Amino acid sequence: MSADKPRSPIESGCPDGFQYIHPVMRKNYGQWKFHEHPKPGVLRHVAYSGDEIWTVRVGTQRILDIFSLRELCDLGDEFADGYIHFTIRSNVEYMVSDAAKVEPLIKAIEAKGYIVGGTKNSVAMLSHTQGWLHCDIPGTDASGVVKSMMDELIDEFRECNMPNRVHITTSCCQINCGGQGDIAINIQHTKPPKINHDLVSNVCERPSVVARCPVAAIRPAMVNGKPSLEVDEKKCICCGACFPPCPPMQINDAEHSKLAVWVGGNHSNARSKPTFQKLVAAGIPNNPPRWPEATAIVKNILKAYKEDAQDWERINDWIERIGWPRFFEVTNLPFTKYHIDSWRGARNSLNASTHIRF
Numbered sequence: 001m002s003a004d005k006p007r008s009p010i011e012s013g014c015p016d017g018f019q020y021i022h023p024v025m026r027k028n029y030g031q032w033k034f035h036e037h038p039k040p041g042v043l044r045h046v047a048y049s050g051d052e053i054w055t056v057r058v059g060t061q062r063i064l065d066i067f068s069l070r071e072l073c074d075l076g077d078e079f080a081d082g083y084i085h086f087t088i089r090s091n092v093e094y095m096v097s098d099a100a101k102v103e104p105l106i107k108a109i110e111a112k113g114y115i116v117g118g119t120k121n122s123v124a125m126l127s128h129t130q131g132w133l134h135c136d137i138p139g140t141d142a143s144g145v146v147k148s149m150m151d152e153l154i155d156e157f158r159e160c161n162m163p164n165r166v167h168i169t170t171s172c173c174q175i176n177c178g179g180q181g182d183i184a185i186n187i188q189h190t191k192p193p194k195i196n197h198d199l200v201s202n203v204c205e206r207p208s209v210v211a212r213c214p215v216a217a218i219r220p221a222m223v224n225g226k227p228s229l230e231v232d233e234k235k236c237i238c239c240g241a242c243f244p245p246c247p248p249m250q251i252n253d254a255e256h257s258k259l260a261v262w263v264g265g266n267h268s269n270a271r272s273k274p275t276f277q278k279l280v281a282a283g284i285p286n287n288p289p290r291w292p293e294a295t296a297i298v299k300n301i302l303k304a305y306k307e308d309a310q311d312w313e314r315i316n317d318w319i320e321r322i323g324w325p326r327f328f329e330v331t332n333l334p335f336t337k338y339h340i341d342s343w344r345g346a347r348n349s350l351n352a353s354t355h356i357r358f
């Protein structure tokens, strides 16, 4: 047996990020005077001390294999003072303290096949959830949707041609991660779950499944002499919340699980309140490996936004100015009965308006 004392585990969460920050950023933390945007994909920050730091942003496919990660780290070691940084939208950022290092860094990045961009009024990397790679409840592979769409939007990432920045998100189930983007591509189940009654009693904790349903559509039932569950299909809103605690309530379906596109979500900031996404296209085929139908709709929305919005308007600002009827006109998207909130609980949300009262 080794005489070395085993290393005790550290259970205190992730390590302090400061030690990994570029030394110029560490030194000038909270002391930045201004920043500017010399070209797409590059930012220049100037501190009160006179120090400067240049950031070069690079798109990735988010789910990175070890070879790509090593390559990206090698680029950081060789061209970017040994530092690398990931943004929440899965871009890599390199920082250098000398303007002369920027162009050689960009050249080396592009020589490896990566793209520089995603700053200011461009389409930033689509953010996405885990999909089939690690989660247990996806109805589609979010990372595949992202890859197909970014392949077609690559020029919008590289250049700054949009009225303001555009954040796009995807989500591979209908209830959890994903939301709040200028455009969101989310899974949409259109049929209630199918129950495998033989498995329910062994796999599911029935009270927690019943409690999980947001519209109280599930109740305990005896089926073929075994304890099981039943769904009131008139009430069910096909959200899929019962599937994670009870996999025998299968909601994913090759034909009936679709994609939907929502637009206009935005977090609050110092100047404006948050805005919530609204459904603009439903029933889009969940069509791997390239999802052409969903991509065409997103490109169409971006084209209309680019042509019609004023400078600095985010997608939600643009729609608020032109109105929803005009949005459907300029995007050529059909307005259908599925756009109307007909759920019985909608009475409350409609009553939030001063124009319609019940």
Ligand code: SF4
Pocket (backbone or CB within 6 Å): 129, 130, 131, 135, 136, 137, 138, 139, 142, 171, 172, 173, 174, 175, 176, 177, 178
């Ligand atoms: S969106 Fe749903 S399926 Fe996808 S990673 Fe999040 S919880 Fe899992």
Ligand code: SF4
Pocket (backbone or CB within 6 Å): 192, 193, 212, 213, 214, 215, 216, 217, 218, 231, 235, 236, 237, 238, 239, 240, 241, 242, 243, 251
């Ligand atoms: S899909 Fe949603 S609404 Fe339908 S039974 Fe399951 S939890 Fe309830």
